């Protein structure tokens with residue numbers, strides 16, 4: 018029977034088993050930054066690989082890897098310099114700082130929880146219409162929203178705060194040398210639209226995909242890897258002929274949802290969430306949300322962005338960013354369908370989803386409860402563990418040979434310490450799909466037992482077919 022999972026349990030397992038550590042932990046940590054440990058880095062790589070293969074191993078999508086630092090005009094063209102801001106408010110008593118919209122959202126959620134749905138809906142409508150700092154401030158004052166830390170109602174005015182991290186190129190720190198750490202990977206794709214189209218001899222419709230770090234100086238970081246200041250994105254911009262964008266949006270919306278299902282997500286754990294209000298340049302947008310222990314949260318956005326981005330870059334760079342159809346001689350600035358997923362945020366979704374604590378009837382006398390990470394084999398950090406039943410009678414030597422052989426193709430572990438049941442549990446807790454046990458029979462007939470993580474069923478196969486067996490699970 019599966020037990021309910023809390024975020025604290027996930028964070029604690031992540032640290033204990035080497036998935037994720039706090040950044041600079043020995044110095045007290047740095048808020049909003051996390052380090053991936055030996056298992057975490059494998060899980061993250063597997064996740065990125067699964068995305069990369071699904072998105073770029075096809076005729077019509079090319080990959081790029083653009084620089085994090087870009088010409089500062091890029092961020093003027095994209096609108097980030099003027100608009101990539103969040104409303105910020107401080108409490109004068111506690112000195113705590115909040116995103117004003119989040120403070121109001123939490124207040125609305127509390128009203129809903131207490132059955133005051135009409136009032137909640139009225140405030141939600143005001144929040145949706147809020148544009149200026151005063152609009153947020155007025156809601157907080159009128160609704161007498163109190164500080165979650167200490168309960169004070171003594172607030173500063175609301176100010177807009179730009180989320181881009183600034184730094185300088187070269188030795189002189191003046192306004193002419195300011196550059197930004199990119200807050201999204203998408204702009205590296207837009208500015209390379211023509212380079213990629215021409216060098217890869219692509220024709221519209223085609224896409225460009227990229228995986229890379231992004232940085233946002235979030236006012237409040239939240240929920241472990243959910244909202245951090247440094248994170249990774251996996252984005253794809255699909256360039257289409259205007260008029261075909263609705264059909265393409267629908268296609269990518271379905272593709273992206275299916276990707277999560279193919280990697281083992283349960284259809285009840287993810288959902289589409291249409292946007293309540295569209296950005297001025299978008300004509301359709303939907304999020305894919307995952308049901309985290311703290312509630313539903315966005316993991317990916319699919320946006321139909323019209324020709325806004327390419328036209329802005331045309332305007333700011335004075336370079337044409339058109340597609341010219343060599344047959345019809347039609348020329349146009351393509352529309353863009355964007356799929357944008359957080360690698361770190363979806364890492365956390367897959368980790369939460371895999372986490373299970375089960376009560377098991379145990380014939381081998383192992384503990385009655387097991388913690389098991391039920392990752393899809395493609396995502397599992399360790400694909401198989403090789404375990405000699407006992408440390409004698411040639412079993413370790415036989416097992417080590419198999420281990421070395423498998424290691425040429427997969428990330429595998431060898432473990433000969435403690436009782437076999439204890440070793441199975443250790444592997445369950447890190448999500449290893451297969452435990453391969455070498456016993457007395459193995460030395461006689463060249464067979465081993467394979468224990469399946471999820472069913473705990475065991476069966477014998479020839480040692481020569483182990484590699485193929487593991488490989489099949491990764492297809």
Ligand code: GAP
Pocket residue numbers: 200201202203233235242243244245246247248250252315316317318355357358359360361362363
């Ligand atoms: N180019 C579009 C774009 O960046 P976004 O909704 O701001 O859109 C896309 O970000 C995805 O990036 C989100 O769905 C989320 O998974 C991830 N993301 C955004 N901000 C994040 C943060 N502060 N920490 C972790 N992941 C974040």
